[in-house]
Amino acid sequence: MQQAVGGSEAVVTTLGPSPMLRCEGLRKRYGDRLAVDGVTFSIAEGECYGLLGPNGAGKTTTISMLCGLAVPDEGDITVDGFEGGTLEAKAAVGYVPQDLALYPDLSAVENLTFFGQLYRLSGKELQTRIGETLELVGLADRGKDRIGTYSGGMKRRANMAAGLLHRPKLLVLDEPTVGVDPQSRNAILETVGKLGIAVLYTTHYMEEAFKLCDRIGIIDDGHLIAEGTADALIGDHGGRDKVHLSCDGADLDELAAACRELENIHDVHEVDGNLELSTDHGPAVLSAVVAVATRHGVDLTGVEVRSPNLEDVFLSLTGKELRD
């Protein structure tokens, strides 16, 4: 499933014959900074694809090119079979920008009316869609209020409504949950979860990508450095489970040596006066580890098992923390 990015034959194995979105070798330069450098990925119909990366990784730049807001210096984009940037491609995309892009002086309904008209919706159909979409994002009762009077989370939801109104085949969400309260955040995630259309979701919250996305691409410094399902990425790059033993003032050397003797323990090292063990399956070794500690008269004040996550994947791939 998971593959190193760059091998284009690997991409083909993951995708159906006609993906909703296909980007190949995207490159974008701003001055002498390569914001996006050779990004290739595809999204199948109905698939939720997460683009996970830190600040400045090139997520927004990639999205701008997909939505026809920026012209790639190199590379090809196809949306629903149409060349990126054409009116047909634009019509197929629902773009939800990172920053609020609605008119604060107008109400949600007025904003949606305008954006709906831009996508050639009108009359009764437009009115129905506006009602449905506001319902979907949980703003049905605030539709008549000006966007300027909304809370931050409500603004984000309204922003998303503007991208969903014309029922796009591909929804592009640029960090829709940044700076959003947990309630709105859940509402947004829930909405995206039940859409069933192709979604490109950028975020630097690994939990979101993990929960929401069928596949995840990890982007850093303009490069897509890995791609696959969350499980595959973690399996391949996340490393092993960690068992953390807090042991106050004990003789660690002796305990460490004893732990190394245990089966399925790959590595033992000291961290700040405590021990950390690497293992393939943390819970399985736990009882043996505790028994060894007891035998050596070490008083364990805490035991913690931690499975690897996407954060570890990023760390192992780049040597950097995802969030700085």
Added chain:
Amino acid sequence: MIRVIALNELRRRLRDRSVLIGCLAAPLLMAAVLGISFAGAASTVAVRVGVSGASPALMAAAEQASQLPHGVTVVAMPSQAAVKAAVAGGTLDGGVAVLPGQMQLSSLLVPIVDPGASHTPGFDVVTRGTSQLGQEYAESMAAGISSVLYADKVPHHVTAHPATVAITTQSVGHGGKVNLNFFAPNIAVVFLFIGSGLGMRSLLMERSAGTLARITAAPLRPTQIVLGKLLAIFVTGLVTIFVIWAVTTFAFGANWGDPLGVLLMCVGATVAMCGIGVFLTSLAKTEQQAFGITMLVGLFLALLGGNLLPSGSLPDVFQVLALGTPNGWALVGFGRLDQLGEPASSVIGPFFVLLAIALVTGGLALTRVRKMVEP
């Protein structure tokens, strides 16, 4: 699509009070202030003008011909000396001594064509430096008398009625005589520029707010977006000038002249001022710059074009410079209608000049603004 963009822009303008103030409230206020001050000057200030050497019949005809406003009283004086004494003494605000012996048919036209020329053969317009209105109405009386005399001396089929000769009682470009008819369209022209600058500023604000990018992501061509925005700016401008026209006319009794001509000039002035306004502000990189350009260039063009001070009161070189500005051409066109009372056909020239200015600056503006919208 262009209509959708334009309507959205207009709706937002109506909501956004700052633009509403710049495009409607401020010019209206200006029109009201001007209206009250000029309308008031004519009705409340009493001006006495003395005339010597003219028969009562001639005086009555001249009074009618020179269309003096209410509040101006014309009194008969026994002699040139008496006129001079009364004006100097302050019992009269101005006076005209008619000197029939020195009068020639050819020179009779001088006071009509050039009311500022006070010592013409046959007339001595007596003024006191401190009474601007006295001088103005004395000159008007001189023009009125000469037009009546002239009408008497030429065959009647040429000048059917004395009043048709003496159409101008106050004139642009001579001695700084100004009135509401002059100021109302000129102020409107200045606000057209400011309004279009504010429109562009709103576009720059949309760019920094991200809504412009959001619109660009929708399936429409950059040209449609730009034309929609420009259409909104044009409509706002047209509404501005029409409102000023209506308010000064109906509330303050101004007369802009032949309505068809005014209509033509309103459209011409609006396209030209919008073209140049949008082009100049499109050179700005930020909203603040756009605002600065709007105010500074707007004022500069207004001064140069003679919208604020009649260019006639400035050296001749300014009158030439004025014709390098759309403001100057608007002034020429509106002046022909409201000051000279000429028919609509007289503004076709200025209208086409304004149209040409609009085409050039509008074309440049279009390409500049397209750059803002294109990916």
